[in-house]
Amino acid sequence: MxxxxxxxxxxxxxxxxxxxHRLQVDSNSKIVFLVDKNGQQIASQGDMRGVDxxxxxxxxxxxxxxxxxxxxLIGEKEFSILFHEGERDNIHISLVAQRVILVVIFDEKxxxxxxxLRVKKASGELEKTFEQLLKKAEADRGNQANRFDSPFAxxxxxxxxxxxxx
Amino acid sequence: MTFINYAAREINCKIVYYxxxxxxxxxxxxxxxxxTNPQAKGKLISLxxxxxxxxxxxxxxxxxxxxRGFKTRFHLYTVPGQVFYDASRxxxxxxxxxxxxxxxxxxxxxxxxxxxxxxxxxxxKEQGYDLKTIPYALQFNKRDLPTALPADDMYRQLNFxxxxxxxxxxxxxxxxxxxxxxxxxxxxxxxxxx
Ligand SMILES: Nc1nc2c(ncn2[C@@H]2O[C@H](COP(=O)(O)OP(=O)(O)OP(=O)(O)O)[C@@H](O)[C@H]2O)c(=O)[nH]1
Ligand SMILES: [Mg+2]
Numbered sequence: 504m505x506x507x508x509x510x511x512x513x514x515x516x517x518x519x520x521x522x523x524h525r526l527q528v529d530s531n532s533k534i535v536f537l538v539d540k541n542g543q544q545i546a547s548q549g550d551m552r553g554v555d556x557x558x559x560x561x562x563x564x565x566x567x568x569x570x571x572x573x574x575x576l577i578g579e580k581e582f583s584i585l586f587h588e589g590e591r592d593n594i595h596i597s598l599v600a601q602r603v604i605l606v607v608i609f610d611e612k613x614x615x616x617x618x619x620l621r622v623k624k625a626s627g628e629l630e631k632t633f634e635q636l637l638k639k640a641e642a643d644r645g646n647q648a649n650r651f652d653s654p655f656a657x658x659x660x661x662x663x664x665x666x667x668x669x
Numbered sequence: 670m671t672f673i674n675y676a677a678r679e680i681n682c683k684i685v686y687y688x689x690x691x692x693x694x695x696x697x698x699x700x701x702x703x704x705t706n707p708q709a710k711g712k713l714i715s716l717x718x719x720x721x722x723x724x725x726x727x728x729x730x731x732x733x734x735x736x737r738g739f740k741t742r743f744h745l746y747t748v749p750g751q752v753f754y755d756a757s758r759x760x761x762x763x764x765x766x767x768x769x770x771x772x773x774x775x776x777x778x779x780x781x782x783x784x785x786x787x788x789x790x791x792x793x794k795e796q797g798y799d800l801k802t803i804p805y806a807l808q809f810n811k812r813d814l815p816t817a818l819p820a821d822d823m824y825r826q827l828n829f830x831x832x833x834x835x836x837x838x839x840x841x842x843x844x845x846x847x848x849x850x851x852x853x854x855x856x857x858x859x860x861x862x863x
């Protein structure tokens with residue numbers, strides 16, 4: 504496989520949620536959302552009612568991927584921040600540790616300056632958490648003794664068939 | 670790149686429908702969307718032109734239930750088949766776990782099928798994947814048309830590693846779920862090896 508699978512454990516998941524929660528409160532924003540570059544939602548904080556999280560994740564990733572493509576086209580490594588301004592709500596999108604996307608949705612109760620500032624701080628923290636996560640996942644992969652952790656070693660054909668029987 | 674979330678007990682896999690323009694990729698997704706229980710699916714997102722050609726991608730999240738206590742979620746994407754959208758196709762292939770190649774059975778489209786398959790191989794390679802080893806299934810779509818080539822002919826020209834192959838009429842759903850199921854199975858079997 505080209506990229507190692509992304510694995511999430513309880514401890515880091517909690518850390519990530521705490522960081523996102525603090526970011527949401529400190530930046531006075533409505534929603535804070537973390538997506539991996541392939542469009543899979545990792546975690547969110549704030550009022551997600553009425554928000555289609557899966558679509559948000561996929562479109563954000565598509566947006567970032569297209570912008571990345573544009574950057575390469577003109578010889579930039581990446582555009583680290585995307586900002587879309589709406590009539591009511593604004594969306595601030597930034598890359599963390601080169602592999603996850605941090606999305607902040609805010610209205611007039613906050614400001615771009617404040618969001619930028621808080622995002623910077625939270626990004627640093629998230630980066631550390633993801634480093635830790637990668638190390639852990641790697642150790643897990645190397646360590647055969649931990650294999651009992653993987654619930655997939657014992658997947659049977661029946662398991663798979665039953666997914667499709669309705 | 671499968672995303673295994675031990676905290677939320679979820680696995681997420683990405684499957685991409687590939688193939689030449691107008692071969693029926695979007696139609697496959699629409700059929701799956703129409704025939705799946707509301708609670709098992711999310712919104713079908715289509716980023717398309719005014720004439721319904723895929724511009725960037727179609728996206729459909731699908732919950733298949735649980736395996737070994739893990740919620741199994743497939744993210745289905747289609748690429749834009751028109752030749753000049755190659756940059757977009759490359760982006761969509763990022764992090765792919767399994768590929769379905771939809772071939773157009775109409776005789777005049779055979780060249781486009783072959784060209785698209787070569788394009789798939791090249792774009793996968795650029796991302797560090799090998800078409801020979803990635804979970805992969807082949808679909809011969811539009812079997813209902815009078816100009817459809819015999820399936821044997823198509824098999825000889827397009828099947829290259831004995832991959833699971835299905836005849837389909839995506840418009841009425843024939844073969845659509847069989848194809849998806851075959852590739853989903855390969856993806857999950859791949860997980861087992863890790
Ligand atoms: N006769 C017939 N027509 C089909 C079948 N499947 C799809 N079509 C038609 O073929 C046309 C193109 O289908 P799409 O699903 O939009 O094709 P696509 O592969 O997504 O095309 P791009 O987005 O341009 O790459 C539509 O008019 C469909 O109704 C089939 O099995 N039989
Ligand atoms: Mg399409």
